Amino acid sequence: xxxxxxxxxxxKKKEILRDINIKMDGIYGLIGPNGAGKTTLMKIIxxxxxxxxxxxxxxxxxYTKGKYLKQNKHTAYLPQDFMIYPKVTVNxxxxxxxxxxxxxxxxxxxxxxxxxxxxxxxxxxxxxxxxQLSGGLRKRVGIAQLLLDEPSILLxxxxxxxxxxxxxxxxxxxxxxLGDNHVIVISSHIIEDIEFLATRIGILxxxxxxxxxxxxxxxxxxxxxxxxxxxxxxELSKFILDQDVISLTEEGKNVNVxxxxxTSINSSSYEIATPRLLDGYLSVIREHxx
Amino acid sequence: xxxxxxxxxxxxxxxxxxxxVIWFFPLVMWVISVIYLILQVPIDQSSIYNSxxxxxxxxVPFIGFGIMFRLKELxxxxxxxxxxxxxxxxxPLDIVRYxxxxxxxxxxxxxxxxxxxxINLIWPINIIxxxxxxxxxxxxxxxxxxxxxxxxxxxxxxxxxxxxxxxxLGEFMPxxxxxxxxxxxxxxxxxxxxxxxxxxxxxxxxxxxxxIKRDSTKKTNSI
Numbered sequence: 001x002x003x004x005x006x007x008x009x010x011x012k013k014k015e016i017l018r019d020i021n022i023k024m025d026g027i028y029g030l031i032g033p034n035g036a037g038k039t040t041l042m043k044i045i046x047x048x049x050x051x052x053x054x055x056x057x058x059x060x061x062x063y064t065k066g067k068y069l070k071q072n073k074h075t076a077y078l079p080q081d082f083m084i085y086p087k088v089t090v091n092x093x094x095x096x097x098x099x100x101x102x103x104x105x106x107x108x109x110x111x112x113x114x115x116x117x118x119x120x121x122x123x124x125x126x127x128x129x130x131x132q133l134s135g136g137l138r139k140r141v142g143i144a145q146l147l148l149d150e151p152s153i154l155l156x157x158x159x160x161x162x163x164x165x166x167x168x169x170x171x172x173x174x175x176x177x178l179g180d181n182h183v184i185v186i187s188s189h190i191i192e193d194i195e196f197l198a199t200r201i202g203i204l205x206x207x208x209x210x211x212x213x214x215x216x217x218x219x220x221x222x223x224x225x226x227x228x229x230x231x232x233x234x235e236l237s238k239f240i241l242d243q244d245v246i247s248l249t250e251e252g253k254n255v256n257v258x259x260x261x262x263t264s265i266n267s268s269s270y271e272i273a274t275p276r277l278l279d280g281y282l283s284v285i286r287e288h289x290x
Numbered sequence: 291x292x293x294x295x296x297x298x299x300x301x302x303x304x305x306x307x308x309x310x311v312i313w314f315f316p317l318v319m320w321v322i323s324v325i326y327l328i329l330q331v332p333i334d335q336s337s338i339y340n341s342x343x344x345x346x347x348x349x350v351p352f353i354g355f356g357i358m359f360r361l362k363e364l365x366x367x368x369x370x371x372x373x374x375x376x377x378x379x380x381x382p383l384d385i386v387r388y389x390x391x392x393x394x395x396x397x398x399x400x401x402x403x404x405x406x407x408x409i410n411l412i413w414p415i416n417i418i419x420x421x422x423x424x425x426x427x428x429x430x431x432x433x434x435x436x437x438x439x440x441x442x443x444x445x446x447x448x449x450x451x452x453x454x455x456x457x458x459l460g461e462f463m464p465x466x467x468x469x470x471x472x473x474x475x476x477x478x479x480x481x482x483x484x485x486x487x488x489x490x491x492x493x494x495x496x497x498x499x500x501x502i503k504r505d506s507t508k509k510t511n512s513i
Contacts, residue, residue: 048371050507068507071375083368085308096304100376104293142372 007054027179029194030187032204038187046077076146077155086131116147136167153183222275222283316352347456353392354431365439378506429494436501
């Protein structure tokens, strides 16, 4: 478990993170719009960048050392863009990383590489060159190299960025599988990335933690604020301009629209809807104008 | 100890695989300078020193070539954050293994020279100078690649320095002159040159250490 208390990050020009207090456990989804401070927070937790103040404990032990998090074997971080050694094979790249991590015994190294490749379902691709891999497979190599250390906490920054729909689904399933044995923190600006995956969610906006809790609690934030209506297809353009439309589904010549409204809509054509995770997220973001 | 040696061998093997045939470039330069030394027919005493100049200009500046190509991986797209912690940790070993490899090249060249001519012509001044230059150029190379973060630009800077120094025999440009072009004796200027080379080495060692530490704990402003 990661416990962050009073974490602040300031630069000369602005405050990137303000007094963040979170307990991250299970599969934790850190979401927020672009520029919210998610990547900075992930880099601070992985010791790659400094904080201005605050403390971070991992599995009950305080790892804060000055402005940085001490190097530790518990956490492993996969950056948004991962690409190493394009000219060598997956197996050679992982073996080399294992060597750099200090695993000198050949048999131990081979076993660890095999185990991590198996864990991310990459055994059939181990002979391929890194440059021949798709974005999704490259990210899996990224996870495999993290697993060599057998960390208990995995940090993923925008893990599905640049992946096609199929790769996205496969990657999400992999994260779910890894979540059985690891604490996972996923930072993303796409709510679908964490839907049905995260056991707890934190919403960051402009460096401030606006929400922290379970997906159910996030959905509750949008209760009585989401309305549905059915409108003819030809009226859609005008309707979108007038109302705060969240989503659309086509149904014959009509369109089912979901509308966000924090105040009650007095119209018989509207019905109150059961909120989804996205509705909760939008509700939190819109209600906290900083 | 055995494990360390195996690690060094594996690291060389990986570098060769990752860099490709270009990894052999310093070896090619070394072979050229050795062949030149063997085939050289000196007209007079001073022309013997052409092979020393050749060795300084052709081989010694490229001693840091391998480490430059190794560190360039850090600055490729998408690799920096993943590799930086391990490369920072292994940098001393990387520098030492390449230095030892090239010390070996320097020793063999000196042996060939002493067999063909007389070791007293290069001992002690030139031999010590070669070793100092080897250390200097390996740290110059690391400093360049860590500062510029681009292999082509770093090599261009290195080549520009070496070519201009060789073309002007170290007399024209207002920058440090580290090569020796004359028949040597320990005249005061040469002693001063050695002191300066040592000073440059210390500066470059510090620069490498500070810059890699700065990169590994980069105070990023990205959000």
